[in-house]
Amino acid sequence: MQPTVDLKRQTTAVGTRKQWKVRGTWQLHTMLLPALVIVFIFQYIPMFGLVMAFQDYEPWLGFLHSPWVGLEHFKTMFEYEDARQVIWNTLVISTLKIIFNLAVPLAFALLLNEIYVMKFKRTVQTIVYLPHFLSWVILGGILIDMLSPEGGIVNRILTAVFGIEPIFFLGDNEWFRTVVVVTDVWKECGFNTIVFLAALTSINPSLYEAAIVDGANRWQQTIYITLPSMLPIVIVVGTLSLGNILNAGFDQILNLYNPLVYKTGDIIDTYVYRVGLLNGDFSYATAVGLFKSIISFILVVTGYRLAYKYANYKIF
Amino acid sequence: MYHHYQKSLSYKIFTMFNYTFLTVAALLCILPLIHILAVSFSGSAAATANLVGLWPIDFTLDAYEKTIGNENFLRSLWNSFLRVVLGTVISMAVMLCAAYPLSKSDKAFRGRKMYMWFFVFTMLFHGGLVPTYMVVTKLGLTDTIWALILPSAVSSFNLILLVNFFRTSVPKSLEEAALMDGANHFTIFWKIYLPISVPAIATISLFTMVFHWNSWFDGMIYMSDVKHYPLSTFLQTIIVQQDFTKMSVDAETLQNLSERTVKAAQIFIAALPMLIVYPFVQKFFVKGIVLGAEKE
Numbered sequence: 001m002q003p004t005v006d007l008k009r010q011t012t013a014v015g016t017r018k019q020w021k022v023r024g025t026w027q028l029h030t031m032l033l034p035a036l037v038i039v040f041i042f043q044y045i046p047m048f049g050l051v052m053a054f055q056d057y058e059p060w061l062g063f064l065h066s067p068w069v070g071l072e073h074f075k076t077m078f079e080y081e082d083a084r085q086v087i088w089n090t091l092v093i094s095t096l097k098i099i100f101n102l103a104v105p106l107a108f109a110l111l112l113n114e115i116y117v118m119k120f121k122r123t124v125q126t127i128v129y130l131p132h133f134l135s136w137v138i139l140g141g142i143l144i145d146m147l148s149p150e151g152g153i154v155n156r157i158l159t160a161v162f163g164i165e166p167i168f169f170l171g172d173n174e175w176f177r178t179v180v181v182v183t184d185v186w187k188e189c190g191f192n193t194i195v196f197l198a199a200l201t202s203i204n205p206s207l208y209e210a211a212i213v214d215g216a217n218r219w220q221q222t223i224y225i226t227l228p229s230m231l232p233i234v235i236v237v238g239t240l241s242l243g244n245i246l247n248a249g250f251d252q253i254l255n256l257y258n259p260l261v262y263k264t265g266d267i268i269d270t271y272v273y274r275v276g277l278l279n280g281d282f283s284y285a286t287a288v289g290l291f292k293s294i295i296s297f298i299l300v301v302t303g304y305r306l307a308y309k310y311a312n313y314k315i316f
Numbered sequence: 317m318y319h320h321y322q323k324s325l326s327y328k329i330f331t332m333f334n335y336t337f338l339t340v341a342a343l344l345c346i347l348p349l350i351h352i353l354a355v356s357f358s359g360s361a362a363a364t365a366n367l368v369g370l371w372p373i374d375f376t377l378d379a380y381e382k383t384i385g386n387e388n389f390l391r392s393l394w395n396s397f398l399r400v401v402l403g404t405v406i407s408m409a410v411m412l413c414a415a416y417p418l419s420k421s422d423k424a425f426r427g428r429k430m431y432m433w434f435f436v437f438t439m440l441f442h443g444g445l446v447p448t449y450m451v452v453t454k455l456g457l458t459d460t461i462w463a464l465i466l467p468s469a470v471s472s473f474n475l476i477l478l479v480n481f482f483r484t485s486v487p488k489s490l491e492e493a494a495l496m497d498g499a500n501h502f503t504i505f506w507k508i509y510l511p512i513s514v515p516a517i518a519t520i521s522l523f524t525m526v527f528h529w530n531s532w533f534d535g536m537i538y539m540s541d542v543k544h545y546p547l548s549t550f551l552q553t554i555i556v557q558q559d560f561t562k563m564s565v566d567a568e569t570l571q572n573l574s575e576r577t578v579k580a581a582q583i584f585i586a587a588l589p590m591l592i593v594y595p596f597v598q599k600f601f602v603k604g605i606v607l608g609a610e611k612e
Contacts (some may be wrong), residue, residue, distance in 0.1 A: 030507070034410045135530030
């Protein structure tokens, strides 16, 4: 039966479409299949692999025959001085990052918003956006060279201008966390600014016009209009970053740290990597990773809930 | 755009401070790269003596010649190139095909919600490093390019962006008309959805390319042999870890590789594609943010 757009026979046309929908479903499933298979293999099967955390996994015995040890590895984790230190480092570094990665881009967006020379504004934005696209390998290479106590350019400037003795930024426990937080904020600032700038442009201009009529100066406009209007997006960014509280930046730290600063700079992810893949302590490392995954899961879900509740944010 | 508050003295002073501050901030983001570039064009002796600032001293292309002359470097550059092309094509093909059915209404595609959660859940919970590593090794993907491409081929976040884009920017009337004419889903996807979505496809492809170019950790754990290293992994090994044990090189090459100017040249070559690509990404990105924030 040929479908037709003749109005008199519309019922037929609609009827045909209904049948067609049912028939077409297999095509939709076929299109989904590759993505389903890939995600199943590389995301879901490793989740089943998490049973290793409750076993003394031996590669030659496999999951089925390795002896079960219950919560042994989790107990070990909380007794280990190392593991406790690592969890603490992770929390300190990521909390600092969350605060500064919210405050600095917000301030930056507000300042950029006061620039009325478009060319200048765009140029600054483009340049500040750049470090986001460079990997931590490249930045690690650059920073190791620049922060070196033996003639790195930063120490040369500090010595020439302030007469300070060279500082071993990446090998000194006093300095390491500061360097990690500052360089991360420096790298991501431009990228995070984009979200806030987009929000700033969507504020209703008539609000400002009304304030100007009431004789508000620019500072008062910022306090009474701009900041309250920005609150929803700040809440969304803030709550969504809650889920990252146990991610202190694996890529960054692995490229910047060294045994000298394990005390302040070793985080859960780098610890899992060293213990699991380098020392081959699979079960213990999986237990530490699982602990992290569960906490992160709870935080991410909470974050999304809060973002939805207070700012009506939905991802899909 | 001129506002009357811009006349006040305090605002003028603020503006001067603001321009200065933003200029300094922008310089802080670009000077490190200029410094590295200057080192890479400088003579080896000047660089070792810490004389180089923002302008090359004893200008020479020596470091670049040594870099280009290094087989290991060239091979890893080729590996990276292959990875970016294959990885992006496969990733985009798989994600676009999946985004089409997921963008249908719940009525037209039963089970859409369930499938959606199947993908979203992976954003919330991970198996973690060790189990993932084991799956990839057990599948026998080590030392093949597939270990670098398949595990990350489907990014749930990008998939959701594509789904949202399809839902908001493909006119339903076009699709209805095509259905009337008896087109099947493959035809509609190919003839209507893809052409309309070119900007979104371009944006997410660029992001995927950047991701593949910059990834180094998977190369380090899944490749046992330096000849399979992508460029990022290669640089991580010799510049960040300064580990030359994995290379079978003669003393002279080793000497070259550990020179400050050669390191700088390699860093700059690795950063160059990003410098070229990122202004394009930026143009699309604002659209992407808006696209991600679209409500149903």
